Amino acid sequence: MKTLYVELGERSYPIHIGPGLLGRADLLQPAIHGRQVMIVTNETIAPLYLAAAQAGLSGYDLQTVILPDGEQYKNLDTLNRIYDALLEHRFNRKCTLVALGGGVIGDLAGFAAASYQRGVDFIQIPTTLLAQVDSSVGGKTGVNHPLGKNMIGAFHQPNCVLADTDTLATLDDRQLAAGLAEIIKYGLIRDADFFAWLEKNMDLLTARDTDALIFAIARSCLNKAEVVAADERESGQRALLNLGHTFGHAIETGMGYGTWLHGEAVGTGMLLAAQLSARQGWLDAGEVERIEQLLTRAGLPTRIPGEMSTRQFLDLMAVDKKVMDSGLRLVLLKGIGAAVVSGDFDPDLLRATLDAAHAG
Amino acid sequence: MKTLYVELGERSYPIHIGPGLLGRADLLQPAIHGRQVMIVTNETIAPLYLAAAQAGLSGYDLQTVILPDGEQYKNLDTLNRIYDALLEHRFNRKCTLVALGGGVIGDLAGFAAASYQRGVDFIQIPTTLLAQVDSSVGGKTGVNHPLGKNMIGAFHQPNCVLADTDTLATLDDRQLAAGLAEIIKYGLIRDADFFAWLEKNMDLLTARDTDALIFAIARSCLNKAEVVAADERESGQRALLNLGHTFGHAIETGMGYGTWLHGEAVGTGMLLAAQLSARQGWLDAGEVERIEQLLTRAGLPTRIPGEMSTRQFLDLMAVDKKVMDSGLRLVLLKGIGAAVVSGDFDPDLLRATLDAAHAG
Structure with a gap:
């Protein structure tokens, strides 16, 4: 495993890269500050990796929202499904959102984290090569609008990124x-x-x-x-x-x-x-x-x-x-x-x- | 006129308080950095103060979006009307949003400014006493969700606030x-x-x-x-x-x-x-x-x-x-x-x- 640090003053965070990282409690838990954790993932990724991710988060008040898969769902309606889930489970401002999936999931969950109660904690577990090298760094989050891509969003830095190279095995x-x-x-x-x-x-x-x-x-x-x-x-x-x-x-x-x-x-x-x-x-x-x-x-x-x-x-x-x-x-x-x-x-x-x- | 400064490092800004400030180009223009300006207001305020505000902004590519009046419209659907207007007029990231109205307009326009293209400039012209003393300072923006008030939002500081006491004459x-x-x-x-x-x-x-x-x-x-x-x-x-x-x-x-x-x-x-x-x-x-x-x-x-x-x-x-x-x-x-x-x-x-x- 390699670990890099993105240096952003008080918002600096680690990126861990290597095989077998999914569900590593020792890497996830230092990045979580409350008791409530919401995994945001999609219908393609959930059957493959959700159980492993959940295993690293036992002991928390853990909830999951599973979204449809695809860039066409990166919009305000899908974002609202994340807000709904957070509010239905009465998640407070100390909660943590975990994005488990590719760039679309990272952008959606990241913007939900940026805007829920004006900003909560956020962990990225990118499962595509693109998301591992792109969305992991930079803090860009957001959704598309019918008139343009990524037109609505925020800069919001994750607390930690886990780039598990094993998840690339299932990529087409x-x-x-x-x-x-x-x-x-x-x-x-x-x-x-x-x-x-x-x-x-x-x-x-x-x-x-x-x-x-x-x-x-x-x-x-x-x-x-x-x-x-x-x-x-x-x-x-x-x-x-x-x-x-x-x-x-x-x-x-x-x-x-x-x-x-x-x-x-x-x-x-x-x-x-x-x-x-x-x-x-x-x-x-x-x-x-x-x-x-x-x-x-x-x-x-x-x-x-x-x-x-x-x-x-x-x-x-x-x-x-x-x-x-x-x-x-x-x-x-x-x-x-x-x-x-x-x-x-x-x-x-x-x-x-x-x-x-x-x-x- | 009194002028206060909210000290927030590089995001510090002035609050001008007094009569006859609406449409004072000398106060507005230093806070605008591009050519595109969108006034966000509502159906109650527009007939009263829109023309005066526009007068202070002649010379810009000036557009207006007029929303329905009321807390019940402080939601994602109304927010989306602001995004629609910005994109239909091809507003870029150097644009400025001007909130002309009470707290609801300030919160909506402020969150639109915080999230449009991940953040654009923002001026507040609060026209209620509540907005003048509350929304003017603090940078809180956002919308309500059916399950809770102000659950979705961002911290986004204005470039300038004009609190025109003349606008209080029409308050009930x-x-x-x-x-x-x-x-x-x-x-x-x-x-x-x-x-x-x-x-x-x-x-x-x-x-x-x-x-x-x-x-x-x-x-x-x-x-x-x-x-x-x-x-x-x-x-x-x-x-x-x-x-x-x-x-x-x-x-x-x-x-x-x-x-x-x-x-x-x-x-x-x-x-x-x-x-x-x-x-x-x-x-x-x-x-x-x-x-x-x-x-x-x-x-x-x-x-x-x-x-x-x-x-x-x-x-x-x-x-x-x-x-x-x-x-x-x-x-x-x-x-x-x-x-x-x-x-x-x-x-x-x-x-x-x-x-x-x-x-x-």
């Missing part, structure tokens, strides 16, 4: 690839050595080798933690973590939430960012080729869905959160390991990039 | 009295001199004398600001601000939200706290008498509604947020100007207090 290949997309992202934005390590070890990762996974998860969390610690509220360099996301959100919204996985959309989005950067003259063709190769080896799509026109794509990008008063700003690359936020790109080159990237 | 007498209840509360919990000032000047306040109102609003905000600055997240002495609230919430919930005004319920709740304190031997009969007199002169009810049994009352108190693992704790009085949080009271005396306090 698409979900694994989606997590690998975020892992590749950390290499691309700020860690060229890690990118080179990924080029060497991608086959071990897709074969779910435990040691390789622990290394990649820890290195990803460490990269994210460094960025977040420097910029908790996302004004400056934290925006670099959105590499691929403005493009990716357009795909997710255009295709309907849940059709593409978030990580798949971000993977293609990162390649689009690389291709636009190359057209700007900031990246050379060999670097774009290395990025596309690594994404392909990870099992990720690299083309815009045929159903989406360039015009629709551009329109969807404009509603993304990263649109400031000053116009559309994108995370682009000036090299592998060197991302920048920039509004200083040629809109014609953006259009040309999208035109060229269509599938089929 | 019940609303004015509700605000006076909170003003009396500051005297009771920590400011015996202010309580004595209120005994001398209550007739000027009920006659809506501008100078008396400015003094009372400023002194109340100052008291609250001192408490909040010392304890932003409500762990210690901030709990004293809940004097009368556990009793009051029971009345509000038992009678149905909106039947009693919040301030009316808190007024009666403070008297119940004083009566229980007297039964404990902590307060003498003369002090209870002074409190009841002042509440009566302010135009406030001092009896539990006849419809509510003592058993129902006790049951509703138990679901209140102030119930910790350790059992029910109440804010009680050890003198005028000397409140304490205590779980150390005799439940039989609580029952006797409630039995004796019924109307009719």
